[in-house]
Amino acid sequence: MRWLLTHVSRNCQVLSQQHWQIPLPSVAQRWSTAPNTGLYSGRNTPQNWLSRQWQIARDPALKAEVDHLQSSVTNQLNKWRNDQWSNMLESLDPEDKSLWKMTKRVMRIPTPSPPLVTPEHQGDYLLDCEKAEALADRLEAQFQLINDPLVSAAIEMIKEVMQAYFLAPASKAKLTNPTEVQDAIWGLKVSNAPGPDSILNRALKHLPLSVVSLLVILFKAISQTQYFPTAWNQACVFSILKIGTDPALPLSYRPISLLDMTGKLFKKILLSRIVYEVTGCGLLRNEQFGFRPKHSTALQLAHIVGSAQELWREEANRRGFPRCG
Numbered sequence: 001m002r003w004l005l006t007h008v009s010r011n012c013q014v015l016s017q018q019h020w021q022i023p024l025p026s027v028a029q030r031w032s033t034a035p036n037t038g039l040y041s042g043r044n045t046p047q048n049w050l051s052r053q054w055q056i057a058r059d060p061a062l063k064a065e066v067d068h069l070q071s072s073v074t075n076q077l078n079k080w081r082n083d084q085w086s087n088m089l090e091s092l093d094p095e096d097k098s099l100w101k102m103t104k105r106v107m108r109i110p111t112p113s114p115p116l117v118t119p120e121h122q123g124d125y126l127l128d129c130e131k132a133e134a135l136a137d138r139l140e141a142q143f144q145l146i147n148d149p150l151v152s153a154a155i156e157m158i159k160e161v162m163q164a165y166f167l168a169p170a171s172k173a174k175l176t177n178p179t180e181v182q183d184a185i186w187g188l189k190v191s192n193a194p195g196p197d198s199i200l201n202r203a204l205k206h207l208p209l210s211v212v213s214l215l216v217i218l219f220k221a222i223s224q225t226q227y228f229p230t231a232w233n234q235a236c237v238f239s240i241l242k243i244g245t246d247p248a249l250p251l252s253y254r255p256i257s258l259l260d261m262t263g264k265l266f267k268k269i270l271l272s273r274i275v276y277e278v279t280g281c282g283l284l285r286n287e288q289f290g291f292r293p294k295h296s297t298a299l300q301l302a303h304i305v306g307s308a309q310e311l312w313r314e315e316a317n318r319r320g321f322p323r324c325g
Contacts, residue, residue, distance in 0.1 A: 117248045135239050138250040166226055175220045176269055178212050184268050185212075188261070195260035196236055204261060219266050232263030 050069065054062040092099040115126050116134045146152075188201040207215075222228060235257035245252035275293075278284055289295040289303075 112247075114248050116250055118250060134250050135253060135255075138253075139237075139255055173223050174273060175223055176216055178209065178216050180269060181212055181215055181219070181265070184265055187268070188265065192261070193258050195258045195263075196231075196234055197260045197262070199261050201261055204265070215262070215265075219269060222266060223270075229263070232260050232266075235259045 050062055050066045053059075054066055088102075092102055094100070113131075116131050118134055118138075185201075185204050185207070188204060190200075190202050190205070192201055194200050237255050237257050239253035239255055241247050242252050242254055284292070287303075289297070289300040
């Protein structure tokens, strides 16, 4: 399973890198016959080939060709960026709120990163590594393991119940398939930030069917062995400044954790299984509206008002009061 997980992550990372490469037109058609210049990415570029030839021969003519090619690439890259910016500005429309989003992004003033001050430390934390250690110490002091014996006993009871269920499950686990995985991938938000593996949701949406099949095999193995990869439990923690607080204090920052998108994709599929079992067996009460689809706050309020009116009618009929509403 470890080899399969590494293979899938490597394919996703390669696709993510290829997706963000800027597709530029060929800028040196005259070098199409040069050796190892069939690809214009990585090491096989006309510029790199000319640079190696110039390093060997030290011919001023080759150096001039390298500079000319570099200038041509830079000019076309700048032209492409300017065209992209112009097309984006022309597509702004107040109706779909794109104009206001761009205005907010342009008018946003970047928040400076001041030195951090803590009572335990005599002086300020100036370097990024020092700030990271100060924030990590503060988070470690805030979030401690619960040593309550009642909580520990409940955790042990849950472990025993889960172990007994794994030994004699009530039903066979429903395994996933490529169609379900592809539907789950298309449901991912493109704007979500990646985790430690740097795999973007945008890259997952461009996965070929062969890589999706590898994900299906991986997810099936996890479901059958009840083993969740430990790498998917690791997260990148970022600190965000709270509104209206002193940026020089570590307590003014709240942490957010970014997990691997592949692990979140499996959790999304697993959640659909759990919701189906819980809903089908009627394990949730009808009054439970939190964390349930199609159960909004407005529906809960309407349910409460309706129940109150029904009780009022019953009480009015019992006591002979005139009916209202």
